[in-house]
Amino acid sequence: MNDATGRGRVDVRVWGKERGLPHPYPLICHLLDVAAVFGGLWDALLHPRLRERIATELGLGVEQARAELACWAGMHDLGKITPPFQAQVPEVFKELAGDKNYVAAPGAEKLTRFRHEQGTHWALVSLLTEAGYPVSRVQARSLPHQVAQMLGGHHGCFGDVVTARQAASASQYQAGLGQRGWDEQRRCHLDAVQRVVGAKAVPTGELSAATAVRVYGLIVLADWLASSVEWILPGLPGKTWPGSPEQLDAHYRQAVRDTPGVVRTARLGRAMFPDRQSLRFEELFPFAPNALQRDIAEVLPQVVGEESSGLVLVTAPTGDGKTEAALFAAAVLGRVSGARGLYFALPTMATADQMFPRVASFAEQVLTGERALLLMHNAAWLSTAMDGAQAEGSGDAWTLDEPAGQAVSATVAGGEEFSTAPATAVEARAWLREGGKRGLAAPLGAGTIDQALTAVLPVSFNALRLWGLSDKVLIVDEAHAYGPWMQTLMVRLLEWLGAFRASVVLLSATLTGRSASSLVEAYRRGAGFTEPCPVQPAYPGWLFADAVTGEVSEPRAVATLRPRTLDISLRQVAWDCEETAARPRSGGRRSVLREVLAPVAEFGGTALVCCTTVAEAQRTFRDLRAAFPALSAREGGIRLLHSRFPGLLRHEITAACERAYGKLRPHEQTCVRPASILVATQIVEQSLDFDFDIVVSDLAPLALLLQRAGRGRRHVRGPGGRPRWALPEERPALVVLEPAGPNGTTEPPRSWGDVYDHSLLLRSAALLREKVEQGIAVPGDVQDLVDAVYAEDFTDRLKEAGQGEAEASTFRLHSLDQRRAGARIAEETLAAMTGISAPYAVHGDLSRLSRGTAEVTGELLTTRLGADTGRLLLLFTQDEAGTSLDEDGKLPLPGKGVPNRTTVRRIVARTVPVPGGWLPPADGRPDLPPAWRKQTHLRDLVLVPMVRAGDDGEGTVWKGELNGRQVQFTRLIGFERI
Numbered sequence: 001m002n003d004a005t006g007r008g009r010v011d012v013r014v015w016g017k018e019r020g021l022p023h024p025y026p027l028i029c030h031l032l033d034v035a036a037v038f039g040g041l042w043d044a045l046l047h048p049r050l051r052e053r054i055a056t057e058l059g060l061g062v063e064q065a066r067a068e069l070a071c072w073a074g075m076h077d078l079g080k081i082t083p084p085f086q087a088q089v090p091e092v093f094k095e096l097a098g099d100k101n102y103v104a105a106p107g108a109e110k111l112t113r114f115r116h117e118q119g120t121h122w123a124l125v126s127l128l129t130e131a132g133y134p135v136s137r138v139q140a141r142s143l144p145h146q147v148a149q150m151l152g153g154h155h156g157c158f159g160d161v162v163t164a165r166q167a168a169s170a171s172q173y174q175a176g177l178g179q180r181g182w183d184e185q186r187r188c189h190l191d192a193v194q195r196v197v198g199a200k201a202v203p204t205g206e207l208s209a210a211t212a213v214r215v216y217g218l219i220v221l222a223d224w225l226a227s228s229v230e231w232i233l234p235g236l237p238g239k240t241w242p243g244s245p246e247q248l249d250a251h252y253r254q255a256v257r258d259t260p261g262v263v264r265t266a267r268l269g270r271a272m273f274p275d276r277q278s279l280r281f282e283e284l285f286p287f288a289p290n291a292l293q294r295d296i297a298e299v300l301p302q303v304v305g306e307e308s309s310g311l312v313l314v315t316a317p318t319g320d321g322k323t324e325a326a327l328f329a330a331a332v333l334g335r336v337s338g339a340r341g342l343y344f345a346l347p348t349m350a351t352a353d354q355m356f357p358r359v360a361s362f363a364e365q366v367l368t369g370e371r372a373l374l375l376m377h378n379a380a381w382l383s384t385a386m387d388g389a390q391a392e393g394s395g396d397a398w399t400l401d402e403p404a405g406q407a408v409s410a411t412v413a414g415g416e417e418f419s420t421a422p423a424t425a426v427e428a429r430a431w432l433r434e435g436g437k438r439g440l441a442a443p444l445g446a447g448t449i450d451q452a453l454t455a456v457l458p459v460s461f462n463a464l465r466l467w468g469l470s471d472k473v474l475i476v477d478e479a480h481a482y483g484p485w486m487q488t489l490m491v492r493l494l495e496w497l498g499a500f501r502a503s504v505v506l507l508s509a510t511l512t513g514r515s516a517s518s519l520v521e522a523y524r525r526g527a528g529f530t531e532p533c534p535v536q537p538a539y540p541g542w543l544f545a546d547a548v549t550g551e552v553s554e555p556r557a558v559a560t561l562r563p564r565t566l567d568i569s570l571r572q573v574a575w576d577c578e579e580t581a582a583r584p585r586s587g588g589r590r591s592v593l594r595e596v597l598a599p600v601a602e603f604g605g606t607a608l609v610c611c612t613t614v615a616e617a618q619r620t621f622r623d624l625r626a627a628f629p630a631l632s633a634r635e636g637g638i639r640l641l642h643s644r645f646p647g648l649l650r651h652e653i654t655a656a657c658e659r660a661y662g663k664l665r666p667h668e669q670t671c672v673r674p675a676s677i678l679v680a681t682q683i684v685e686q687s688l689d690f691d692f693d694i695v696v697s698d699l700a701p702l703a704l705l706l707q708r709a710g711r712g713r714r715h716v717r718g719p720g721g722r723p724r725w726a727l728p729e730e731r732p733a734l735v736v737l738e739p740a741g742p743n744g745t746t747e748p749p750r751s752w753g754d755v756y757d758h759s760l761l762l763r764s765a766a767l768l769r770e771k772v773e774q775g776i777a778v779p780g781d782v783q784d785l786v787d788a789v790y791a792e793d794f795t796d797r798l799k800e801a802g803q804g805e806a807e808a809s810t811f812r813l814h815s816l817d818q819r820r821a822g823a824r825i826a827e828e829t830l831a832a833m834t835g836i837s838a839p840y841a842v843h844g845d846l847s848r849l850s851r852g853t854a855e856v857t858g859e860l861l862t863t864r865l866g867a868d869t870g871r872l873l874l875l876f877t878q879d880e881a882g883t884s885l886d887e888d889g890k891l892p893l894p895g896k897g898v899p900n901r902t903t904v905r906r907i908v909a910r911t912v913p914v915p916g917g918w919l920p921p922a923d924g925r926p927d928l929p930p931a932w933r934k935q936t937h938l939r940d941l942v943l944v945p946m947v948r949a950g951d952d953g954e955g956t957v958w959k960g961e962l963n964g965r966q967v968q969f970t971r972l973i974g975f976e977r978i
Contacts, residue, residue, distance in 0.1 A: 010192050011185050012243035014081055015092055020229040023239055024089055027080055028189055032252045033226035033235070034219070035074035035197050040259030041218045042066050044269050047338030049307065050214070050471065057211050059204030071199035073219045076151045078127075079119025081186045083109035084176045102181035105171075114176030121152025121159045122174050123186050125167035131190075132202045139164055140844035146207045149846050150216050154223055156437075156460035158846040195245075196252045209842040210470070210499040213849075217467025221441060225262055225431075226255075234258075266431040269370030271341040271363070271443040273334035276301055284331065284366050285324050291559040292316050292540055293325045299556065300332050300544065309337035309547045311494075311504040311523045313479075315511055316540035317779050318710025320560055322507045323355070323477070325542075327362050330473040333503035341443030342473040345452050349377045350654060350683060351477070352447050359446040367444075372432060376439045376447030379647060379908075437461045440468025449476060449486070456492040456835050458851050466849075469493075470500040479519065480511040480703060484824045487515065488831030491522040492838060498526025499839035501547045509710065510703035510786045511537060520545050520552060526839055539783035562716070566709050566776040567733045570768045571596075572740035575749045577616050582626070589737055593620070594627045596696055596735050597677060601628045604672045605693035605723040606661055609679045610708050612698045612752050614642045618973050621679040625953075631675055636660055641680040645974040646874070648909045661690040663715055670718040684711065691715045693726035696735040699746070701756055702764040702789050706782060709734040731775070738765050745812075757823070759816035763789050870919045871911040873941045874969055876948075876958060883945070885910050887956060887971075898931045899938070908937050912975045920963040 016027030042051065043066075055065035079085070087093040087109035096102050097109070128144035129135060135142040140161050152159050162170075171177045193199075207215070225231065235254060241247065263269070274284075281289040281297040289297055292314070304310065312329045316322050330342050344359050346352045356375045363371045374380075432442045439445065440455075441464075452474065455465035474497060482490060497504055506519060517534040520543075524533060529550030535543060538555035545552045576588035584590035593609065600607045609624075611617040621640040624632075631637040639660070641653050660676055673693075682700075684690060685707045691714040697705055712732035713722070722729055741747035746765045748758050767785055776785065788794070794817075795810050837848035878889040885891040885907065894903050919925075925942050932938035946958040946969060954972040961967065962977070969975045 008188060010188050010243055010248070011096075012237075012241060013092060013095060014086065014185060014189075015089055016077060016080055017227065017232055018089055021232060021236060023236075024092060025232050025236055026241070026243060027077060028192060028243060028248065029235065029237065029251055030226065030232075031074040031077060031189060031193050032196060032248065033231065033255045034076060034222045035070040035193060036252055036255035037222040037226045037259050037262065038073035038218055039066060039070045039256065040263050041222055041268065042069065044260070044263050045218065045340060045471075046214075047270075047340070047471070049338050054211055054214065057205050057208060060201050064201040067197055067199045068201060068203060069215055069218075071194050071197045072147055072151060072215070073222050074193035074197060075124060075147075075190060076120060076154045076219055076223060077116065078123055078186045078189060079116040079121070079152070081123075081178075081182055081189060082114070082116060082119045082176050083178050083182065084111045084114050085116045085119070099181070101184075102178065104178040104182060105175040108175045108178060111176040114174060115155070117152050117155045118159055119174070119177055120154075121148050122162055122167070122170045123177060123183070124148035124151060125162050125164075126170060127187060127190055129167070134204055134206070135164075136206070138844070141206055142844075143203060143206050146212065146844055146846070150207070150212050151219070153216065153463065153846060153850070154220055156464075158463075158850045160847050161845055192245075192248060196248050206844065208499075209839040209844075209846075209849075210496075212846060213463050213466050214470055214500075216463055217441075217470070220461070220464055220467075221268065221438075224438075225266060231258075231262065267370060267372035267443075268432075268441060269443065271334075271367045271371050272369035273331050273339065274366060274368075275335060279328075279331060279335070281324075281328055284328060284362075289324075290321050292542070293321050293328065295556060295558045296325050296542060297328055300329055303544050303553055304332060304336050305546070305548060307336060307338075309333060309339075309501045309503045311498075311506065311520060311545040311547070312542060313506045313508075313511075313516060313520060313535075313537065313545075314542045315508050315516070315537040315783070316558075317560060317782065318509050318707060319562070319714045320540055322509075323358065326475045326477075326505045326507055327359075327366075329505045330475055330503070331366060333505070334473045337473070337501065337503045338471075339473050339503060340471040341445075342475060343440065343445040343447070343452065343469065344475045345447065345449040345477065347449055347478045347482070348683060349379055349448060351688060352377050352380075354658075354688065355477070356446045359444065363444055370443050372442045373444040373446070374432060374439050374442045376445050376451045378448070378450075380447065437464055440465050440472075443472075449482070449490075452476075453486060453489045453493060456489055456496065458834070458836050458849065462836065463846075463849050466496060469497065470502055473503045473505065475505045475507070477507045479506040479508040480515065484827035485831045487518075488828045489835055491518055492831075492835045494519055494522040495526035495838045495840075498523040498528075498547060501527060503547075508537075510706050510782065512787050512790055513537060513783070514787075514790065523547070524550050524552070528840075537783065540779050560779045562730065563780075564713075564730050564732060564778045565774075566706075566712075566771075566778060567731050568768055568771050568775055569596075569733065569735045570738055570765065570772055571735060572738045572744065575739045575747075577619050577749070577751070584623075589739070590623055590627075592737060593624065593696065596694070597624065597628070599723070599725040600675050600677060600694070601631045602675075603723045603725055604675045605726055606673050606675075606691075607677045607694045607696060608661075608684065608690070608692040608708070608711055609677060610684065610695070610697040610700075611679065611681055612700070612755055614644050614681055614974075615976065616698075616751065617642050617679050617681050618976055621973065622954075624677060624679065628677075631677070634674075636674075636676055639676065639678045640973065641678060641684065642974060643681065643683060643913055644976065646910045646912050649971065649974075657690065658688075661692060663689060663691065664717070664721075669716075670720045672721065672723050684708075689714070693722055694733045694735065696737065699736055699738045699748070699761055699765060701760040702767060703786050705734065705736060705764065705768075706776075706778075706786070709776075709778075736765075736768060738768075757816075757820045759813060759820045760789060762813055762816060763794055766794075870914045870916045871941055872914055872944050872962070872975070873907065873911050874958070874960070874975070875943055875945050877945060887958065894929070896929060896931060899935060904935060904937055907941075911941060912969075914975070918962060918965075918977070924963070 010028045012026040014027045015024030016030035017025040051062050055062045058065055060068060083104045086096055125144050125148045128147055133143045135144060139145050149158055166173050171179050235251060279301060281293055314322055314325055344355055346355055360373055363373055432438050452469060455462050455469060504523060513536045516537045520535050521533055524545055527547040533552050535552060538557035540560050541555050541557040543553050543555040571592050573589040573592050574587050576585060576590050597607055609620060611620055624638055641657060657678060685704055690711045692711050695708055695712040697708050712734060713729050739747050739749050746762050748761050767788060795813055842848045875883045876887050878884055883893045919942055944960050944962055946960040949957045949959040954970045957968055957970055959968045966978050968978055
């Protein structure tokens with residue numbers, strides 16, 4: 001410290017921010033800024049009951065807690081008072097290093113791997129111990145260490161525990177901390193922040209994992225808000241500013257005055273749910289409730305306490321109005337629990353796109369306060385649902401416009417993209433869409449389940465995702481739709497939400513009793529109730545688990561909207577999907593499909609054909625076009641939908657399907673729809689509101705078959721609204737194509753690989769065989785069938801029914817069951833190893849939120865969370881115009897410059913997702929333009945040059961090569977290997 005600064009005073013030469021500024025910003029100013037913004041976020045985001053809960057845990061009054069936590073926020077960057085950080089601005093460091101008061105080990109400034117957040121963690125343990133914070137024999141439970149570790153994680157990852165011995169001699173273990181002078185200035189800055197903020201009380205408690213996450217989230221957001229150039233420039237002192245105590249006070253007062261406007265602009269407030277007097281279903285939705293919705297509307301408000309929270313589990317067939325029931329339940333729970341908003345999680349991007357406008361409508365009509373809403377999934381910026389993207393021209397010559405007054409989308413780091421609704425009360429501002437980690441900070445969201453599950457994986461800023469969910473109502477649709485790995489992560493997430501006492505609504509059409517029990521018990525366990533409480537869901541019906549008392553209500557059974565009986569036709573077929581002969585062989589899949597679909601071609605109506613793999617869907621589509629040429633010649637007569645179309649083209653096809661097979665307008669309900677067949681993969685089986693006159697599916701696990709059957713005669717039609725062959729309407733037809741060997745046993749084809757577990761396929765076929773005569777009563781038979789598929793005494797049951805007489809068949813099923821059990825255990829073990837610790841197992845050590853016992857790689861996340869592991873960009877070679885992104889040559893490959901956001905969107909919108917095994921090794925891929933390698937969304941693309949190979953009945957054929965295999969593309973079929 002020089003004479004002007006004086007011993008014991010803050011040295012304003014120590015800088016905190018400098019990028020984009022005319023000269024460095026004193027660190028003390030940044031610390032006070034963050035403390036001020038934290039206070040504003042505390043006021044704007046936390047419910048009063050939550051503030052009281054945090055204060056009580058710390059042994060403080062509410063106002064004392066606010067001041068003390070604001071001081072913590074201000075301490076977050078004390079690690080910048082270290083030689084390695086200050087050396088990043090050489091002219092400043094030269095002056096500090098020349099000051100005899102600053103002493104450090106030789107070369108300390110070159111320890112670039114010593115990050116400033118690490119310095120905060122190491123330095124604060126002893127400083128807070130000196131301040132009188134309570135310590136424990138277990139260092140991880142000592143409040144000085146808990147606060148230091150939390151603040152040391154403000155860049156997304158928590159460090160390991162610093163032992164008491166290490167903390168006492170921190171500079172000897174970490175030379176990057178510096179010695180005399182550096183340590184004194186950290187103490188001076190801490191004292192200054194405490195004085196200015198008014199943090200006079202000393203906490204007497206310790207931080208639970210839930211409270212640590214809550215405080216952490218506010219600190220990170222405060223740091224981000226106070227780090228923008230727009231915030232700093234108005235308060236940037238002159239170069240000779242002395243930073244007297246009076247000046248620090250004035251700087252803080254101005255930051256406090258500026259904070260409310262910044263928080264409002266960022267759209268970080270609270271959505272307000274209606275009070276109980278306003279919670280009438282008919283006033284929330286423009287229609288009368290069905291039996292399920294009415295029961296929840298009448299009973300749930302009476303079951304839930306005045307200041308309570310909990311989990312609602314709704315089980316009902318597809319089409320029974322679970323979405324509206326969930327939103328009503330969210331309104332009830334949001335009000336009583338003091339939630340700040342909600343997040344609606346769905347299994348796929350397509351279903352999230354469909355849900356987004358429904359959540360927006362609900363928010364505009366029902367909620368008040370701050371209603372910023374984000375669409376969140378890995379391709380949200382490509383969604384045409386609500387982002388203002390418009391297709392112009394014909395063919396592949398699409399442009400993405402952003403007209404004034406319409407919503408925009410933002411590219412963000414970390415593999416996430418967010419888009420917003422058109423300019424309304426629910427439009428989210430740019431701040432929430434930028435940066436890659438802020439999406440769940442918005443009060444409202446609709447997106448994919450992986451956005452929530454990533455919160456319990458040890459990835460950067462996962463704790464911020466946890467914070468984003470901690471005070472929301474989480475709605476999870478299709479809770480049954482996830483494999484063992486994701487289901488285990490769901491259990492871990494529910495444990496955390498139980499610890500937060502956040503409210504949850506789970507929706508399912510086919511959830512086993514065992515799965516239901518595991519989810520409910522996980523939530524209760526997180527809330528502190530460890531005794532088992534097995535549940536057997538009512539179907540259809542619902543139950544409520546109280547986070548405050550731990551009590552689980554008796555499942556309430558309700559009548560279904562439309563009791564139906566599925567007419568089951570189980571057709572054993574020889575698997576001839578790859579054959580191309582003009583006349584299919586008798587008893588093969590091709591001939592049976594033609595037989596089943598003939599009434600559609602002849603008399604009208606619609607059919608869904610659901611295939612197991614993309615390649616089989618493409619072959620089936622081609623075969624049906626050959627079988628029904630008149631239908632094929634008509635626009636929309638035979639459609640194909642799968643994942644291997646370029647993004648924009650897939651959106652176009654999906655939108656056409658929604659128009660062709662979605663809910664009819666009133667004047668259309670007495671007319672038979674024109675003959676049309678949709679050939680698709682599993683992407684149509686969840687949450688899409690399609691209505692077909694008949695559903696045909698390859699064999700799949702029974703729960704998935706029931707999901708697909710829910711697309712059959714989904715909506716009530718008036719007289720004459722369905723073809724005569726599709727009557728009676730209350731007996732929808734499900735035709736299941738069972739691949740069978742010569743001896744009549746179920747034989748899944750090799751082309752299916754491990755898409756579905758083979759033991760589940762055999763079990764499902766056996767159960768369906770029992771139901772061919774009488775059909776499947778919906779809902780009456782559904783829960784028993786779903787549970788029966790997994791029953792341990794399944795083979796005994798088959799023997800009693802006369803289906804398992806052959807000892808070889810029984811032995812085969814037993815072997816497959818063992819393999820399935822082994823695979824399930826492996827998946828669950830992997831999830832347990834990769835996931836973070838449960839809240840009750842953290843034991844004060846926040847590093848357990850940043851590590852699992854197995855490494856979490858990007859490839860693991862993309863494969864396990866359902867994202868595609870590879871993305872191709874097809875480059876169409878034009879005769880004279882070079883290479884283009886489109887077939888018509890209207891969009892040339894962008895030049896050498898750094899692509900802007902519009903260009904990036906245009907490129908990514910034309911990528912094709914493929915399995916990672918299709919990709920060549922990194923050193924065998926065509927070179928990307930150099931500027932693309934620095935862009936998150938472009939650097940991993942694989943370029944595939946395509947040349948025109950003529951025209952056929954499928955349009956222009958383009959061919960190329962990928963990893964030694966011939967590939968081709970047409971707009972009708974999509975991308976395929978040949």
